Amino acid sequence: MKIGLEVHVGLPTKTKLFCRCKAYATEPNTAICPICTGLPGAKPMLNKKALELSVDISNALNCTIEKETSFVRKVYFYPDLPKSFQITQKDMPVGHSGTLKINNKVIGIRRIQLEEDPAKILREDNYTLIDYNRSGQPLVEIVTEPDITSEDELRVFMNELKSILYYLGVDVDQDIKADLNISLSDSRVEIKNVTGLKNLIDAAKYEIQRQEKLIKEKQKISQETRSYSEAKLSTISSREKESDEEYGFIFEPDLTTYSLQSIKPKEPVYVSEIAKEYSKKYHVNESQLLEIISFDKTSLKIIQSFAGKYEMKSILNAILSFKRYGKSELKEKFIEKAIKLIEKGSYLDGEVISALEKGKEININNNVVNTDEIDSEIRSIINKNKQLLEDYKTNKKAMNSVIGMVLKKFKTNPRIISERLEYILSNEFKV
Amino acid sequence: MNSYEEFSKKDKPTDYFIKLSEELSKLNEELNAFNVISESSKINKFPISVKDNLCIKDMETTASSKILKSYIPPFDATVVSKIRGKNNFSFLGKTNMDEFGFGSFGVNSEKCPKNPFNTSYVSGGSSSGSAIATSILKYHISIAESTGGSISTPSAFCGVVGFTPTYGSVSRYGLIDYSNSLDKIGIMARNSNDIRFMYDIIKGKDSYDTTCVDVKCNNENNKTIILIDELIKGINPEIEKSFLELVDNFSKMGYKIKHKSLPFIEKAIASYYIIAMAEASTNLAKYTGFKYGFKNENISEKYNEFFTTSRSNFGKEAKRRLVLGTFVRSASVKDMYYSKALKTRTLLINELSKVLNEGFILSPVMPIKTPKFDEINKFSPLEVYKTDILTIPPNLCGFPHIAFPYKYLNGMPLGAQLITKHWNDYAIIDIVFEWENNFKYNFKYNLGSL
Numbered sequence: 001m002k003i004g005l006e007v008h009v010g011l012p013t014k015t016k017l018f019c020r021c022k023a024y025a026t027e028p029n030t031a032i033c034p035i036c037t038g039l040p041g042a043k044p045m046l047n048k049k050a051l052e053l054s055v056d057i058s059n060a061l062n063c064t065i066e067k068e069t070s071f072v073r074k075v076y077f078y079p080d081l082p083k084s085f086q087i088t089q090k091d092m093p094v095g096h097s098g099t100l101k102i103n104n105k106v107i108g109i110r111r112i113q114l115e116e117d118p119a120k121i122l123r124e125d126n127y128t129l130i131d132y133n134r135s136g137q138p139l140v141e142i143v144t145e146p147d148i149t150s151e152d153e154l155r156v157f158m159n160e161l162k163s164i165l166y167y168l169g170v171d172v173d174q175d176i177k178a179d180l181n182i183s184l185s186d187s188r189v190e191i192k193n194v195t196g197l198k199n200l201i202d203a204a205k206y207e208i209q210r211q212e213k214l215i216k217e218k219q220k221i222s223q224e225t226r227s228y229s230e231a232k233l234s235t236i237s238s239r240e241k242e243s244d245e246e247y248g249f250i251f252e253p254d255l256t257t258y259s260l261q262s263i264k265p266k267e268p269v270y271v272s273e274i275a276k277e278y279s280k281k282y283h284v285n286e287s288q289l290l291e292i293i294s295f296d297k298t299s300l301k302i303i304q305s306f307a308g309k310y311e312m313k314s315i316l317n318a319i320l321s322f323k324r325y326g327k328s329e330l331k332e333k334f335i336e337k338a339i340k341l342i343e344k345g346s347y348l349d350g351e352v353i354s355a356l357e358k359g360k361e362i363n364i365n366n367n368v369v370n371t372d373e374i375d376s377e378i379r380s381i382i383n384k385n386k387q388l389l390e391d392y393k394t395n396k397k398a399m400n401s402v403i404g405m406v407l408k409k410f411k412t413n414p415r416i417i418s419e420r421l422e423y424i425l426s427n428e429f430k431v
Numbered sequence: 432m433n434s435y436e437e438f439s440k441k442d443k444p445t446d447y448f449i450k451l452s453e454e455l456s457k458l459n460e461e462l463n464a465f466n467v468i469s470e471s472s473k474i475n476k477f478p479i480s481v482k483d484n485l486c487i488k489d490m491e492t493t494a495s496s497k498i499l500k501s502y503i504p505p506f507d508a509t510v511v512s513k514i515r516g517k518n519n520f521s522f523l524g525k526t527n528m529d530e531f532g533f534g535s536f537g538v539n540s541e542k543c544p545k546n547p548f549n550t551s552y553v554s555g556g557s558s559s560g561s562a563i564a565t566s567i568l569k570y571h572i573s574i575a576e577s578t579g580g581s582i583s584t585p586s587a588f589c590g591v592v593g594f595t596p597t598y599g600s601v602s603r604y605g606l607i608d609y610s611n612s613l614d615k616i617g618i619m620a621r622n623s624n625d626i627r628f629m630y631d632i633i634k635g636k637d638s639y640d641t642t643c644v645d646v647k648c649n650n651e652n653n654k655t656i657i658l659i660d661e662l663i664k665g666i667n668p669e670i671e672k673s674f675l676e677l678v679d680n681f682s683k684m685g686y687k688i689k690h691k692s693l694p695f696i697e698k699a700i701a702s703y704y705i706i707a708m709a710e711a712s713t714n715l716a717k718y719t720g721f722k723y724g725f726k727n728e729n730i731s732e733k734y735n736e737f738f739t740t741s742r743s744n745f746g747k748e749a750k751r752r753l754v755l756g757t758f759v760r761s762a763s764v765k766d767m768y769y770s771k772a773l774k775t776r777t778l779l780i781n782e783l784s785k786v787l788n789e790g791f792i793l794s795p796v797m798p799i800k801t802p803k804f805d806e807i808n809k810f811s812p813l814e815v816y817k818t819d820i821l822t823i824p825p826n827l828c829g830f831p832h833i834a835f836p837y838k839y840l841n842g843m844p845l846g847a848q849l850i851t852k853h854w855n856d857y858a859i860i861d862i863v864f865e866w867e868n869n870f871k872y873n874f875k876y877n878l879g880s881l
Binding site for chain 2: 037038039041043084247248249254256
């Protein structure tokens with residue numbers, strides 16, 4: 001199985017790629033000008049910030065960055081394309097021949113290019129609306145080699161990529177769009193325009209099954225373009241002959257060639273490497289650590305500054321407790337206080353976190369609990385009494401007796417027991 | 432003294448501009464110089480005309496194409512706003528041209544422009560209207576544009592001075608594109624002083640045009656004129672005879688005359704037309720009858736049919752260039768045509784730069800005499816393209832060049848062209864100034880004389 005991706009990433013610039021309009025305006029057709037609506041006589045001018053961000057991304061994905069980059073016109077006719085050509089890149093992209101490591105495997109990055117987004121089409125029953133606010137928004141297209149060989153790799157790749165982008169200041173979240181190439185045989189099937197990570201995985205899952213079935217039935221898989229339907233959870237043939245496409249690329253003569261040598265790329269952060277290193281060094285769960293830091297600069301900064309000073313387990317515990325109960329953003333000084341409480345044996349519940357956030361002093365004597373002992377008592381009661389789990393599925397109050405039993409053994413705050421019980425039920429017994 | 436100074440110093444009757452406007456409108460019915468003439472109430476300062484492919488806010492701008500009919504731009508081209516900024520000029524109107532600049536004789540326009548010296552002759556193109564306007568108005572400067580010879584040719588046929596500056600010295604923002612890597616905005620006037628005066632106003636860096644830069648223009652003159660054998664060999668014998676008299680005159684003025692052979696220069700025509708058409712076919716793609724100009728009312732048509740219907744409004748030459756331009760950039764033949772044409776251009780820039788370091792290239796503007804309308808019809812498209820051999824090399828390479836009248840033959844003006852190296856623009860303007868000591872301009876019309 002071979003999976004390749006073309007990922008489209010919107011860049012967080014203030015203005016559009018080739019004009020001075022606001023890049024992300026909400027009220028339709030308010031951020032438009034002669035340039036992004038393609039009026040006769042208007043000419044593009046490159047947004048330097050977008051170029052810098054595309055260099056950051058190319059560098060983070062270990063691409064070769066040539067001395068210069070230039071743009072081309074890709075001509076095709078569609079109502080969302082005001083000039084009837086898109087300004088994009090071809091022979092001189094910002095980056096090429098890069099790599100991204102996932103699970104000890106290397107995924108090749110073919111090219112990274114900067115281009116403009118077309119306008120947005122809103123189709124209604126009897127009419128179609130066009131919002132030119134999107135026309136000219138800056139996009140980076142990341143094209144991979146077909147090196148991904150499973151749905152799981154696809155997920156890991158996307159998460160890793162998104163995290164790298166996040167740390168470069170390109171927070172894509174659900175806006176990420178991709179074209180997916182999947183071939184289980186000699187025929188390449190392209191699924192165009194899938195939005196969001198969940199849909200991407202679902203589309204891949206469906207298409208893999210579809211092609212497997214065809215192979216099993218000894219039927220031919222045709223080389224084609226398909227689209228993904230979120231509602232039907234399936235892919236549909238687009239009846240588009242992709243091999244015949246003729247864009248007639250020419251050099252964009254209104255722009256020049258741009259030097260890339262003078263741009264100093266931002267230092268990338270590879271969270272999976274950090275998670276691996278720290279989990280080995282400090283004996284904590286790698287995937288839990290990865291989950292905490294993948295899209296959270298503050299947590300990463302806190303972990304890095306407290307590593308070695310405090311137990312990693314306590315640091316993570318403090319961060320997770322704040323994430324669970326905290327009302328404001330993580331703050332290093334509160335986390336440090338929390339870590340100290342944990343290391344003295346205190347249990348952090350919502351009340352404690354809220355007190356910490358308000359800067360109140362905590363009397364730790366009332367709160368010293370060894371949660372590990374509580375946890376093992378809870379497990380032992382449930383294991384001896386499996387019927388409780390069945391009852392719990394229909395009646396949430398069925399577990400109240402457990403709290404009572406634990407409370408008899410440990411004279412402590414019932415809320416703590418209740419929270420631990422809830423945690424164990426969902427994480428360990430999966431109910 | 433330039434005409435602007437002369438005009439400013441003279442007293443004008445109160446109805447001067449109204450009278451001018453009336454006379455102009457009347458003559459325009461015969462010559463078709465203007466697509467749009469401003470209302471007389473809006474003309475009260477030194478009159479400037481602008482080629483109809485340059486956007487003027489709130490004034491219909493069509494590049495003489497049906498597809499842009501009634502299009503009113505919401506913004507000024509950078510050259511227009513620079514002129515507006517001086518506050519001393521009025522925009523007299525938009526001048527006729529070959530549709531989108533596609534033509535050498537002016538005939539690719541619905542309203543056919545006519546030569547003011549004799550209306551059975553063509554005016555030359557594509558900046559036909561700008562040349563006619565300059566030729567008929569006593570005090571006038573016109574902003575024109577050249578891609579492959581669109582300033583030199585009509586200037587020569589209508590007996591005015593036409594200056595095409597170094598590519599990149601004047602902002603193209605607001606110019607309706609023909610071929611972006613070749614289009615240059617320039618000036619037509621009745622003397623070299625007016626050219627210099629207006630060039631100083633319109634040139635200079637503009638953040639809205641990436642290809643426009645600030646480079647100091649020079650005035651280097653080593654008093655050497657170079658004649659390229661390949662450019663002279665094919666010209667009409669009558670033209671050649673007159674041209675050699677001009678060369679003699681330059682010799683008398685103290686210029687050293689050198690002959691050079693540069694066979695490679697003949698590749699310029701093919702290279703030019705391939706690049707120009709390839710770029711033009713992408714520029715014309717936006718005219719889908721959807722947002723501006725001609726609007727296709729049949730919005731229930733499928734998009735492919737919709738824009739195809741709209742594009743039937745292009746003229747014949749525009750269609751020809753669309754088809755050829757789309758062909759030469761298509762993937763399977765691109766290396767044979769488009770890519771090769773770009774390489775040829777680079778080689779030619781290098782070759783010609785070497786020659787231009789030794790002196791100025793002088794030639795006639797056109798290898799043929801000003802044709803009559805009935806002669807044009809006998810030319811095949813390829814024969815028309817070939818007549819551009821003298822104007823294409825400097826245009827393809829972005830070298831500054833100037834066309835100026837040097838003789839009247841049977842009542843019709845003859846024009847010669849001087850080419851110099853990049854950013855030596857002032858030198859050729861000064862040579863024409865020098866030439867004007869030996870030459871008397873002879874205009875048939877002098878509308879608005881004081």
